Amino acid sequence: MQLDPTDRKILTLLQDDAQLTIKEIASKINLSVTPVHERIKKLEKEGFIDKYVSLLNRRKLGKSLVVYCNVTLDKQRKESFEDFNQAIVNMSEVLECSVVSGNFDYMLKVIVEDGEAYNQFYQQKLSALKSVLHISSYFVISEIKYTTGIEVV
Amino acid sequence: MQLDPTDRKILTLLQDDAQLTIKEIASKINLSVTPVHERIKKLEKEGFIDKYVSLLNRRKLGKSLVVYCNVTLDKQRKESFEDFNQAIVNMSEVLECSVVSGNFDYMLKVIVEDGEAYNQFYQQKLSALKSVLHISSYFVISEIKYTTGIEVV
DNA sequence: CGCTAATCAGAAAAAAATACTGAATGCAAC
DNA sequence: GTTGCATTCAGTATTTTTTTCTGATTAGCG
Numbered sequence: 001m002q003l004d005p006t007d008r009k010i011l012t013l014l015q016d017d018a019q020l021t022i023k024e025i026a027s028k029i030n031l032s033v034t035p036v037h038e039r040i041k042k043l044e045k046e047g048f049i050d051k052y053v054s055l056l057n058r059r060k061l062g063k064s065l066v067v068y069c070n071v072t073l074d075k076q077r078k079e080s081f082e083d084f085n086q087a088i089v090n091m092s093e094v095l096e097c098s099v100v101s102g103n104f105d106y107m108l109k110v111i112v113e114d115g116e117a118y119n120q121f122y123q124q125k126l127s128a129l130k131s132v133l134h135i136s137s138y139f140v141i142s143e144i145k146y147t148t149g150i151e152v153v
Numbered sequence: 154m155q156l157d158p159t160d161r162k163i164l165t166l167l168q169d170d171a172q173l174t175i176k177e178i179a180s181k182i183n184l185s186v187t188p189v190h191e192r193i194k195k196l197e198k199e200g201f202i203d204k205y206v207s208l209l210n211r212r213k214l215g216k217s218l219v220v221y222c223n224v225t226l227d228k229q230r231k232e233s234f235e236d237f238n239q240a241i242v243n244m245s246e247v248l249e250c251s252v253v254s255g256n257f258d259y260m261l262k263v264i265v266e267d268g269e270a271y272n273q274f275y276q277q278k279l280s281a282l283k284s285v286l287h288i289s290s291y292f293v294i295s296e297i298k299y300t301t302g303i304e305v306v
Numbered sequence: 307c308g309c310t311a312a313t314c315a316g317a318a319a320a321a322a323a324t325a326c327t328g329a330a331t332g333c334a335a336c
Numbered sequence: 337g338t339t340g341c342a343t344t345c346a347g348t349a350t351t352t353t354t355t356t357c358t359g360a361t362t363a364g365c366g
Contacts, residue, residue: 011209018171018205021322032346037324050210052171055203056164058303068221068253068260085297092304099295100221107221107291111303138260142252144238148301150211150264151245174353185315190355 001046006031008152010039011048015149018052055148062113066140069108069126072133080131087129093121104136115139154199159184161305163192164201168302171205208301215266219293222261222279225286233284240282246274257289268292 003011009029013020020028026036043049058064073080081099088097088108096109112118118137127135156164162182166173179189196202211217226233234252241250241261249262265271271290280288 011207011214014207015209016206018207022324023322033323034325034347035345038344041324046213047210048213050208052205052207053169053301054164054167054171054205055301056168056303056305057200057203060199060201061164061303061305063303066251068251089298094298095300095303097296097298098219098221098293099297100291100293102289102291106297107293136255138253138255140251140253140260143250144252144259145242145247145250147248148206148208150209150214150216150248152209152214175355176353186354187316187356188314191313194355 001042003048003152006035007039007043007048010036011043011152012149014040014049015152058111063111065112065114065118066143067110067112067118068138068140069106069110070104070136070138071106071108071126072104072135073106073131074133077131084129084131091121091125093125104134154195156201156305159188160192160196160201163189164196164305165302167193167202168305211264216264218265218267218271219296220263220265220271221291221293222259222263223257223289223291224259224261224279225257225288226259226284227286230284237282237284244274244278246278257287 006029010025013025013028022033022036022040026033029036040049071084073084077083084106085097088094088106093110093112094108095111096107098107099105100107110118110121112121118139122135122137126132159182163178166178166181175186175189175193179186182189193202224237226237230236237259238250241247241259246263246265247261248264249260251260252258253260263271263274265274271292275288275290279285
């Protein structure tokens with residue numbers, strides 16, 4: 001399926017504010033509600049829109065510390081990767097985890113309450129995994145930018 | 154303001170699916186619509202809910218490559234950080250950017266179309282910034298986990 | 307006990323989403 | 337050229353949801 005400029009405008013609006021009513025969107029792009037509604041349903045069905053979420057304020061919820069981790073696995077063990085992946089998916093502290101190229105294996109983004117909580121997480125959860133060989137932690141001091149919005153060209 | 158278990162349930166539901174109707178939420182947590190509605194409005198006003206967004210499928214939109222970057226700035230120049238921050242905020246390829254502790258200064262998450270597009274971005278945008286001294290790039294090979302949902306305890 | 311504040315259910319009103327109808331347009335086949 | 341088909345749209349009707357309003361229940365407290 002090919003997106004036209006109207007679809008792109010709708011996607012751009014929705015990824016910034018999913019609470020916009022169809023009428024509001026219609027008004028912003030000079031259309032009536034019918035085509036806007038139909039297009040949104042189509043975009044959902046075709047998989048351009050993955051899901052609608054509300055973004056919570058992590059500080060308000062006591063998760064003030066963000067840490068990026070580089071993890072290297074013990075390549076000797078054949079099942080290392082599967083074991084590790086499985087474990088990571090079930091850790092609520094880990095928001096993002098990807099296999100990356102370079103001189104380590106995984107990049108993680110972790111959020112916790114504070115340094116003490118990270119120490120707990122590090123010692124009892126992450127480094128406790130048998131497949132883990134090495135971890136480097138980078139503490140976030142200041143968040144310059146965070147967005148879930150991607151450019152819709 | 155203090156959250157009670159009902160508030161936490163609502164937040165947990167909403168951060169996973171912001172399209173749930175108040176009636177559906179009410180039914181899931183055994184309440185009527187009135188208190189659910191009142192609580193959501195309160196949670197928005199108090200800042201526990203930052204915003205509602207739709208998450209788009211980046212592959213569908215041609216952004217197939219994710220790259221994490223470590224950037225080191227030239228500390229000699231006094232205005233380096235401000236200049237860099239300003240520039241980053243205006244780059245649509247950069248989804249996340251944070252100042253971090255450790256042997257480099259910034260951690261970035263970048264999404265682009267492919268390797269060629271990254272090369273373009275790297276050469277003409279990122280390394281073109283005067284304040285940038287060094288960049289290390291880590292290409293994402295496989296995304297194990299990605300979520301915007303944080304544990305609401 | 308009586309007062310107040312907080313929380314809730316249920317119903318009513320307002321607004322939104324969804325479904326339906328038909329008009330306008332573009333395009334391909336003949 | 338014109339017939340037929342598909343696409344896109346505006347306008348309206350219907351259904352569903354949100355929002356507001358009213359009053360009941362409960363818990364805390366002097």
